Amino acid sequence: MNIDKKIVDDLVANDVSFVTTVPCKQLAGVIEEVDQRDGIFHIPSNKEDEGMGLCAGAFMGGKRPAIIMQNTAIGVTINTLATLTQFYRMPLPMIISYRGELREPVACQVEMAVHTKALLAQLNIPTYHFHWQKDVEEFDNILKYTFMSNKPVAILTDANFWGGYGDQ
Amino acid sequence: MIRSEILKEIAPILNPHLVVCNIGLPSQELHMIDDNERNFYMLGTMGLSSSIGFGLALAQDKPVISIDGDGSVLTNLGTLPTIANNATGNYTLLIIDNGSYGSTGDQPTYAGKKTNLTNVARACGCDNVIEVQDKDLGPVLQAAIDSDEMTIIVCKCDSGNIKLPVITLDPVVIRHRFMEAVKA
Numbered sequence: 001m002n003i004d005k006k007i008v009d010d011l012v013a014n015d016v017s018f019v020t021t022v023p024c025k026q027l028a029g030v031i032e033e034v035d036q037r038d039g040i041f042h043i044p045s046n047k048e049d050e051g052m053g054l055c056a057g058a059f060m061g062g063k064r065p066a067i068i069m070q071n072t073a074i075g076v077t078i079n080t081l082a083t084l085t086q087f088y089r090m091p092l093p094m095i096i097s098y099r100g101e102l103r104e105p106v107a108c109q110v111e112m113a114v115h116t117k118a119l120l121a122q123l124n125i126p127t128y129h130f131h132w133q134k135d136v137e138e139f140d141n142i143l144k145y146t147f148m149s150n151k152p153v154a155i156l157t158d159a160n161f162w163g164g165y166g167d168q
Numbered sequence: 169m170i171r172s173e174i175l176k177e178i179a180p181i182l183n184p185h186l187v188v189c190n191i192g193l194p195s196q197e198l199h200m201i202d203d204n205e206r207n208f209y210m211l212g213t214m215g216l217s218s219s220i221g222f223g224l225a226l227a228q229d230k231p232v233i234s235i236d237g238d239g240s241v242l243t244n245l246g247t248l249p250t251i252a253n254n255a256t257g258n259y260t261l262l263i264i265d266n267g268s269y270g271s272t273g274d275q276p277t278y279a280g281k282k283t284n285l286t287n288v289a290r291a292c293g294c295d296n297v298i299e300v301q302d303k304d305l306g307p308v309l310q311a312a313i314d315s316d317e318m319t320i321i322v323c324k325c326d327s328g329n330i331k332l333p334v335i336t337l338d339p340v341v342i343r344h345r346f347m348e349a350v351k352a
Binding site for chain 1: 215218
């Protein structure tokens with residue numbers, strides 16, 4: 001199974017047509033796939049809170065948005081998630097590279113990984129963790145759940161899910 | 169002129185259009201001067217007026233004006249390269265540059281010192297950047313809205329605030345009526 005293609009197929013099938021991204025090595029394939037799809041407008045952001053602002057605007061303009069980012073961004077975006085996305089009740093699937101988990105080679109990434117689920121729980125953000133490739137089968141239902149509930153929803157995808165993280 | 173005087177003067181120009189308005193006093197002033205369903209008031213999230221308005225402009229065809237401030241643009245400087253590199257003709261960014269953080273007590277911003285936001289916007293790749301003095305804003309704003317080209321307006325003005333109450337509209341109501349106006 002090509003995970004990148006499966007994720008983007010599910011986005012398209014759920015009418016997600018506005019995707020903003022902040023680069024990540026693990027997510028590079030998905031970002032490339034997003035960029036190549038005709039049905040998706042891809043706009044890279046310089047920072048994740050900026051991207052959430054773009055997504056809020058796109059949603060109010062009638063498009064279904066999504067953001068692709070690293071888990072370190074949870075530390076950057078808490079105010080935006082609370083006072084924009086949640087306060088105005090807007091849906092936002094967040095496809096997140098869960099750095100600092102099993103098979104992570106960079107120690108510093110662990111420092112935000114240990115806070116990631118706690119912060120998401122504190123924000124009452126529904127959170128799913130993809131660890132095995134088969135976990136991606138739930139992605140379609142997670143997208144439906146996100147747009148049903150009008151909430152930000154986190155999908156954490158760790159290195160094991162992506163088949164390891166480069167040379168180790 | 170101070171910001172509230174500028175907003176009073178341009179309210180008739182803004183009125184027919186979708187407006188995303190900066191957090192704090194700018195939204196409170198616009199709400200007091202001309203509250204209508206085409207205004208999206210930011211109640212939180214300093215810095216994202218330009219991003220929200222730009223996302224909206226990219227998602228549909230109606231003209232969109234983001235009202236921002238110099239302090240808020242400095243908070244989210246990354247917005248200018250994003251806007252520059254994905255330009256859309258139905259978008260106007262109006263930066264009311266009074267050189268101070270008005271909502272928090274008029275502390276000076278760097279835009280009121282050595283930093284020139286007009287030059288910053290141009291250096292970020294924005295093609296159509298106009299710096300204008302407060303009293304001359306009206307015709308420039310109207311021309312920007314009417315134009316097919318995306319325009320960034322930096323409106324230089326005095327710092328200063330008026331006293332007025334906070335917005336008590338529920339955020340979901342603000343969002344809902346705004347989305348109905350977008351669809352109308």
